[in-house]
Amino acid sequence: MSAVGLRASRPAYALFVLPFVALYAALLIWPLLKGVFISFHDHDLLSNESFWVGLANYAELWDDEVFRQVVGNTIRFVAISTPIFVILSLSLALALNRPGKLAFLLRATFFCASVFSVTLVTLVWKLALMPGRGLLPQLLTALGLPELPLLTDENLALLTVALITVWWIIGLPMILFLSALQQIPAELYEAAALDNASRWRTLTRVTLPSLKRAIVLVALIELIRQFQVFPQILLMTNGGPNNSTRPIVQFIYEQAFMQLSLGYATAASQVLLAIMLVGVSAQIWIERDKKGGRA
Amino acid sequence: MASLKLQNISKRYGATQVIADLSLDVAEGEFVVFLGPSGCGKTSLLRMVAGLEEASGGRILIGGRDVTQAPPGQRNLAMVFQHYALYPHMSVRDNLAFGLRNIGVKEVEIARRIAEAGRMLELDALLERKPTQLSGGQRQRVAIGRAVVKEPGIFLFDEPLSNLDAALRGRTRLELAQLHRRLGATMVFVTHDQIEAMTLATRIVVMKGGAIEQVAAPAELYRRPATRFVAGFIGTPGMGFVPVQRAADEEGFAVLALPGGGRLRTRVPAVGLPAGALSLGLRPETLHPAADGAIQGSVEMVEFLGERTLAHLKLADGSALIVTLNGVRPEVGESIGVAVDVNEAHLFDESGRAHHALEPSA
């Protein structure tokens, strides 16, 4: 440890990080730990009594049919939306990875929706899907197609919300792919051109292999984010119809604020956290590989 | 002005020892250049003097005061960085004033010093501009100005000319020499360019592998290099070396058997010459073609440099030698003889130590 120069170690320098770390510890780490702690209790918010029950909450979650369905819904939501996210954003990125005003405008257009709040988006789409007077039903009728009960049908509701979510935030993964595309050295394409590679060949043999890591990364990022889905489902279908769209976070929310059983809610939060940590660990593992393997 | 004394300095980066037991005395007013190839430790040494790196061992004394543990700002020195390190968002004036304001110098005094430095370095017109609006040469003068206004005991320069183009480098070299004359300040200058060192220094510290090879004035370094490394490093091109065999001494001087059969009676005293392989060191400037010259070689390449022409020769044993042509225009492949001036012939033993010819008597 140096005592001189910039690398001198002084305890006083810790004051730079202290304000943030204090808030961080108090408002993120402490609630996290507290949450784990409470999840081992039966804590009724009405009477404000809490007593230790060990793993009973988790056992109950395991047997809880509603929770299972909720987890199932969330998995289905992620399974529907993630492939669409990846394929659509990749296609858009590939098509729009070019200079020029038009491409710029188009990129801006597709990204635009992601700056709006979820309530705005759900309001717009609820209006657009209104039976009879909504934009979509009118378009369908004009084309001679039957009106679909998109938000009120058990089998269609989750799909609909998933598609709306894609519509909303397609911009973010598109940008990620665009920056990955821009890191492919131009020489690769030039070599392929000299090798007489067709457009399709270049795409499949040059571009996509170079994007392999980015694809996995984007898929993982979307997976992690969509596992936490909540507001758009709450506002569009409120978990219905018939529990077919209720996600994990809504379950947590209702357990805490409607059933008022804090222990059960925090136990469910820990389950969500565990799933998140697995996902993020995978993300870090892949990204580390990227740094090490760069030629 | 202050003197600089380095006592038994050593520097370790982890397990690698970069400098071991280095000592040096720099007197007041000297212009000392740390010269050497990259990795020789010259920059590490400078940064230790500045206080930007900590010495693993040894002491640093500035003006007689032990500053080994002192913070950089308290060592009575100023530094001109390789990339100038000007504060990009401050005007030139604020760049110059920053250090002085931090130690509480009065604004009147600050203004006076800035005006004087501005005059000396032709910065008057640039004082209100930002560094991004300046050319490379102008930025460098501001960096020097920042050091000048501090009125330090020692100026440190970290390869300041390496970022300038060739024409500007020559001009700036002159300006630095003038600055030294004008301020009479102690200056420590780091470079890998031996021309800069030769033209600017009062004394040069030649370094290799973290150790000092030789400390001497430029002329001494050129005429009597202490080691084979110094001899080959100084000069454009540096000294050339030919492996030779010892023949019987004559009159106390070493006699050499040269490749190709020639014989050379040197003026190097035979006493003190160690056994083992010897190299004959010859500077191209002292070698000219002569039909009856002691060395014979075939011409591999001819280089026309304008003020002189060099020929690269290959000798009988395969070793290479560069000679200066004096009007003769040999063809490639032609065999020519080279005359050796024995007063400029140096011998180097196996360990690289030099053995010089005796000074010619008046």
Add this chain to the structure above:
Amino acid sequence: MNPLLRRGWFDRLLMAGLCLLALAWMLPLLWVLALSFKPNEFLMARTDVFLAPPYTLDNYLDILGTSAVFRWLGNSALVALLQTAGVLVLSSLAGYGFARCEFPGRRWLFAFVLFGLAVPAQSVFIPLHHQFTSWGLQNTHAGLILPGLAAPFGVYLMTQYFKAIPLELEEAALLDNASRLKTFVRVILPLSLPAQATLGIFTFLACWNDYLWPLVIATQPDMYTLTRGLASTQTNFAQSEGLGFLMAQAVFAGAPVLLLYLFFQKHLVSAVSSR
């Protein structure tokens, strides 16, 4: 440059297709915008008229007359501005500390902070809410602002940025007798303006659009943020008579964000791609 799209006619076809797609993409938004200028009574009967009359500004006037919307707007603005300011200050200080300073335990502390990047807000909002309630911070501006200050993303961003600033500048400041704090404020901070802008925009937007935390911490309508407030009006409006009014609300809520986006597009995109 992507040589995939060099051929002439395919290129043009592709761009035309994308333009159509973009138009379709924007269609719901444009539809809402168009209809917001139609009177409510008209919309009860039919909604298939886009650009033709009737037009009215009544819906927007009604919004201006509703004090609640302005209250919500004010809350959102206040909370977002204060949180952004707080995040910028805290993240810059901590970022510099981690990037350039040495102190005992630095590495551990940094790893500790990075761990938080993996923890989603959804996992801690329940105990956090419980905590805030017991501190009496429910339905206060402080309650809305504070949790956002603990997010490690800003610290991560600023740390990376400060690491890239040349060391020579700080060494020069050291030789200029500047204290660490002075070096930070006078030399380093002014050079970090692009990163500050990026982080600032990103934080402002995230805070403005946040739904979950305001939902749980602000239960009284006068403490609602715009996002939350807008949601509270989205009750059973299939039978609603105020369709035009609802649409005007949507436009009203979206306009500031859109303006922000148009001006600061560059920074937003760089914030996203730097993750």
